[in-house]
Amino acid sequence: MSAVLQNLVNQPYKHGFVTDIESYVAPKGLSEETIRLISAKKDEPGWLLNFRLEAFQKWLTMTEPHWQNVKYPKIDFQAISYYAAPKPKNKLASMDEVDPELLRTFEKLGVPMHERAALAGVAVDVIFDSVSVATTYKEKLAEVGIIFCSISEAVHTHPELVRQYLGTVVPVGDNFFAALNSAVFTDGSFCYIPKGVKCPMDLSTYFRINTQDSGQFERTLIIAEEGASVSYLEGCTAPQFDTNQLHAAVVELVALDHADIKYSTVQNWYAGDENGVGGIYNFVTKRGLAKGVSSRISWTQVETGSAITWKYPSCILRGDNSIGEFYSVAVTNHHQQADTGTKMIHIGKNTRSTIISKGISAGKSNSSYRGLVRIAPTAENARNFSQCDSMLVGDQSGAHTFPYIQVRNNSAKVEHEASTSKIGEDQLFYLAQRGIDAEEAVSMIVNGFCKEVFQQLPMEFAVEATKLLSFKLENSVG
Amino acid sequence: MNINQNPIILNVDNLHASIQNTEILKGINLTVRSGEIHAIMGLNGSGKSTFAKVLAGHPDYHVTQGSIQYEQKDLLELSADERAQAGVFLAFQYPIEIPGVANSQFLRLAYNTVQAKRGKEELDPLEFDDFVREKMKLLEMKPDFLDRSVNEGFSGGEKKRNEILQMALLEPKLGILDETDSGLDIDALKIVAKGVNHLHHKDNAIILITHYQRLLDHIVPDFVHVMEAGRIIKTGGKELALELETHGYDWIHNDQKRAAGAST
Numbered sequence: 001m002s003a004v005l006q007n008l009v010n011q012p013y014k015h016g017f018v019t020d021i022e023s024y025v026a027p028k029g030l031s032e033e034t035i036r037l038i039s040a041k042k043d044e045p046g047w048l049l050n051f052r053l054e055a056f057q058k059w060l061t062m063t064e065p066h067w068q069n070v071k072y073p074k075i076d077f078q079a080i081s082y083y084a085a086p087k088p089k090n091k092l093a094s095m096d097e098v099d100p101e102l103l104r105t106f107e108k109l110g111v112p113m114h115e116r117a118a119l120a121g122v123a124v125d126v127i128f129d130s131v132s133v134a135t136t137y138k139e140k141l142a143e144v145g146i147i148f149c150s151i152s153e154a155v156h157t158h159p160e161l162v163r164q165y166l167g168t169v170v171p172v173g174d175n176f177f178a179a180l181n182s183a184v185f186t187d188g189s190f191c192y193i194p195k196g197v198k199c200p201m202d203l204s205t206y207f208r209i210n211t212q213d214s215g216q217f218e219r220t221l222i223i224a225e226e227g228a229s230v231s232y233l234e235g236c237t238a239p240q241f242d243t244n245q246l247h248a249a250v251v252e253l254v255a256l257d258h259a260d261i262k263y264s265t266v267q268n269w270y271a272g273d274e275n276g277v278g279g280i281y282n283f284v285t286k287r288g289l290a291k292g293v294s295s296r297i298s299w300t301q302v303e304t305g306s307a308i309t310w311k312y313p314s315c316i317l318r319g320d321n322s323i324g325e326f327y328s329v330a331v332t333n334h335h336q337q338a339d340t341g342t343k344m345i346h347i348g349k350n351t352r353s354t355i356i357s358k359g360i361s362a363g364k365s366n367s368s369y370r371g372l373v374r375i376a377p378t379a380e381n382a383r384n385f386s387q388c389d390s391m392l393v394g395d396q397s398g399a400h401t402f403p404y405i406q407v408r409n410n411s412a413k414v415e416h417e418a419s420t421s422k423i424g425e426d427q428l429f430y431l432a433q434r435g436i437d438a439e440e441a442v443s444m445i446v447n448g449f450c451k452e453v454f455q456q457l458p459m460e461f462a463v464e465a466t467k468l469l470s471f472k473l474e475n476s477v478g
Numbered sequence: 479m480n481i482n483q484n485p486i487i488l489n490v491d492n493l494h495a496s497i498q499n500t501e502i503l504k505g506i507n508l509t510v511r512s513g514e515i516h517a518i519m520g521l522n523g524s525g526k527s528t529f530a531k532v533l534a535g536h537p538d539y540h541v542t543q544g545s546i547q548y549e550q551k552d553l554l555e556l557s558a559d560e561r562a563q564a565g566v567f568l569a570f571q572y573p574i575e576i577p578g579v580a581n582s583q584f585l586r587l588a589y590n591t592v593q594a595k596r597g598k599e600e601l602d603p604l605e606f607d608d609f610v611r612e613k614m615k616l617l618e619m620k621p622d623f624l625d626r627s628v629n630e631g632f633s634g635g636e637k638k639r640n641e642i643l644q645m646a647l648l649e650p651k652l653g654i655l656d657e658t659d660s661g662l663d664i665d666a667l668k669i670v671a672k673g674v675n676h677l678h679h680k681d682n683a684i685i686l687i688t689h690y691q692r693l694l695d696h697i698v699p700d701f702v703h704v705m706e707a708g709r710i711i712k713t714g715g716k717e718l719a720l721e722l723e724t725h726g727y728d729w730i731h732n733d734q735k736r737a738a739g740a741s742t
Contacts, residue, residue: 425536425537425538426574427574427576429534429536429537429558430570430573430574430576431576431584431588432535432557432558432559432562433534433535433558433559433561433562433567433568433570434562434584434588434591434592434644434648435559435562435563435588435591435592435595435648436559436587436588436591437559437591438559440587440591444576444579444583444584444587445576445579447578447579448576448577448578448579448627448628449577449578450578451578451579452578
């Protein structure tokens, strides 16, 4: 591999930031007692405690899975503290107090001004005087009857909705990490779109996380009633640190008749240093149930961070004519590992699914696409199209594709395309010969490769994601 | 052969270059002055394309001996992108595809990068659109070509026209055309040749690398050089190309033997 490529992929992660959070921390270890403590601290109703205890009992009987194409040292689940009550962050008085390095990162990533303040830990109200953006936002949503709050809040304010849907898409014993999450989750988002309502704006976790931290076992539940639609944005392009190495989130989406849920993620957790030390393990269970007829679940993800990413946002297409979509970009560098993909479970008639996956591996990293397309006997005329493309930067990275296809109905049509390409000296030389330096060239080639996925992101998110990718692969020499 | 006392743009002296420890260029000498067109001919494997890549700064090739002066500066000190910014342009024999990147986006980035380095004005997307469309007329290119991915799914002729369009945008001091005629039908060849002739003027120079005489019917060279085994073995005027066309490359060897015989 040439020196140019070596430099390009060896950009150190130097733009992260850590916010000090004073908190009450529960003693380490997991037991029924810990779970009762969490539930009591959060003043939860009995049914939720039972939900947690049931999950815990299941978890005790399960073993940590090892079929995924990633390697990591054994996790000691008794060495983790499962409850930490967040206290308000130390707010800075103005943007002038923010680390200039961080501001440069925001500049480079094109993070909107109001988000910069919040992400840097500046009190939003200071910046925006009397009118807080978040407040305006919540008022607008309330006008049309949309509930958007933390899941802890929803447990108290809308217990019937949470109880009706929690654990219906990802059951408590679904898998090892989902069971763990169900037992110990501390917070997350709750979103309910009433019948016939088109959410007037993209819902962004930023507006919620701003007021409350969700911790390492995040739980999200989104429900779109009949004819409702929503576009939900998770994460942000700004780098995120966390002292918790293991993150095991669960996201459940439920779409009723003619409802439409679009869920977009940009993930930039700390990935560890260039020698592979540190970094977040991001083990997530995300699943959408297209329950009603002609409903649609669409996942778009841009995965750039974490030491290990292990997630398969999935769609269960139960309603007739329902649609499932998965658009993914996963970038790995240095020693990062990603095993990601999707599951499309076709149950209803005339169900359709599309999978577009783009994996980019640089440095010594490894990226795997793992996907399941299952056509049940009931799924007359089901259609799937899958396209999995991998791009290698340099000659020490790896890309793998594991497609699983199970067809039990012979009226189904399933197509799978895959390709692997390499950013070669020839492409870089061609662009250099037109005056374009290596950094710009790599950015251009990679963003071209991901175009089909970026097109699916909401506009501003797409612009940020484009810059984030360039940034992840940037030359440290600049 | 013109006698030209214009400033020297390129001076190559005893150039030796290798790839993976195999020496391809074995002592090239060449002087190019502004306003001149030089044709370099030769069989496959004679080192023509390697010479073009070495001039453009391809990282796989290593210069082991000799020097290249470009506008009185050491060209070997510059990286490939710096050479391009300084006005060295290579029209590729096999233009590279970049999927997902719109041609307009690529052309504008290249144009603005080079303009900025030369201390000239950059263009915003709308201004650039007008500008590039004007240049495209010269090469009889369809407007939809701007929206397509760079060279992806282009026919041979479209790729070569795209190369000349880039040359038109970047206004090089030294344009090197590596087998731009290969894979072109006669109509496309005429369009490309017309474009090149239009871009050539007294302050720049062009090096044409080709197997065949037919390109030289349309772009008339001041000098023709014949390359063999990494050296220029014969230099003449445009008539040399015609003689090669008529007699084949072996004729040079026989001719040289005759010359050698006569002198003893």
